[in-house]
Amino acid sequence: MSIQNVNNITPNAIQQRHLIQSPGANFFTDFKAAYARYQTAAPTGSSTDAAKQSASPTTLSDIMGLTFTEMAAVRGTSANDQTAYAAILNRAYSQGGMDNPVAFLQSLTPQEQGVVQRAHCLAEPFDTSTMSREGAYNLLLPEGYQVDFNHDGIQEVGAARTGTFPPLDAPEQVKQAWLAATQNMDDMTMMTYGFEMHNMLYGINVNDQTSKALAPTDQIDSYRDGVNKFLASLEYFKASIPTDQYARDKAFFSDMKRLLA
Incomplete structure (x- = not known):
C-alpha cells in the first residue's frame, strides 16, 4: 500500500491525544466566531431554537478541538477550568494578546494563571520573567496546536520542552x-x-x-x-x-x- 492509498486517515483515540498541528491562518478568527456563537447559543425551547443550535457550536469541544477534549478527559481537567481557559484564550485572541503573549500572561490574575497551568498540566506555576515568546504563545493555544518559531523541532510550552512527530511542517x-x-x-x-x-x-x-x-x-x-x-x-x-x-x-x-x- 503506497501513500496514495492512505489519505484522510481518521485518528484513533490514542493518536488524537498526540496530534499536534500549527494554528492555520484563520485559527484565531474561527475560534473567536465559534466562541461568540457558544456564548449566545439560546437554550433549546422550541423547534426554532433547536434549529439555531444545530447550526452553532454548543459545547466546548466544538471550540477547543478534539485533542484538547481527549487530553482534558485523560488529565481530569475540571469543566470549570475548561470553561475558564476558553474564556482566557478568547480574550487573548480578541485583545491582541498574541502579539505579546508574555505580557498577556503577566496581566492575568494568579487564579487565571492557575487555570492556564492546569489546562496544560504543568507541574509548577509558570514564571513569565524567564519565559520565551514561544513558551508563552503555546500556553495560549489549546492542546493540539503549537508553534515552533525557531524550527528546532522542540516546542516550548511555558518552561517545558516537547518534541513532536511528525514535525509541524511535515508534508x-x-x-x-x-x-x-x-x-x-x-x-x-x-x-x-x-x-x-x-x-x-x-x-x-x-x-x-x-x-x-x-x-x-x-x-x-x-x-x-x-x-x-x-x-x-x-x-x-x-x-x-x-x-x-x-x-x-x-x-x-x-x-x-x-x-x-
Whole structure:
C-alpha cells in the first residue's frame, strides 16, 4: 500500500491525544466566531431554537478541538477550568494578546494563571520573567496546536520542552503515512517510534542546545532517506539486537518505507 492509498486517515483515540498541528491562518478568527456563537447559543425551547443550535457550536469541544477534549478527559481537567481557559484564550485572541503573549500572561490574575497551568498540566506555576515568546504563545493555544518559531523541532510550552512527530511542517503525505503505520499501536510504542523518527530528523539534543534539522523537514525525501537509513542500520546491527525487537522494528520501518513510496 503506497501513500496514495492512505489519505484522510481518521485518528484513533490514542493518536488524537498526540496530534499536534500549527494554528492555520484563520485559527484565531474561527475560534473567536465559534466562541461568540457558544456564548449566545439560546437554550433549546422550541423547534426554532433547536434549529439555531444545530447550526452553532454548543459545547466546548466544538471550540477547543478534539485533542484538547481527549487530553482534558485523560488529565481530569475540571469543566470549570475548561470553561475558564476558553474564556482566557478568547480574550487573548480578541485583545491582541498574541502579539505579546508574555505580557498577556503577566496581566492575568494568579487564579487565571492557575487555570492556564492546569489546562496544560504543568507541574509548577509558570514564571513569565524567564519565559520565551514561544513558551508563552503555546500556553495560549489549546492542546493540539503549537508553534515552533525557531524550527528546532522542540516546542516550548511555558518552561517545558516537547518534541513532536511528525514535525509541524511535515508534508501531509508524511502525516497520513504516520497515522496509517501507527493505527494499531499502543501509546508507549507509538511514542517510542515517534522519538526515534524525531531523532532521525534532528539528531540527539545535548544539554538543551538549540538544534537544526539534519534534512529539510518539509520535504518527503527527508523521511524516505531517514527510514532507509534506519533499515540499513537494523541490518548492520542485527546480531546485537534481540530477535523480537529486530522483528518489530523491521516491520515498522518497512511499513513506513512502503507508505512513503
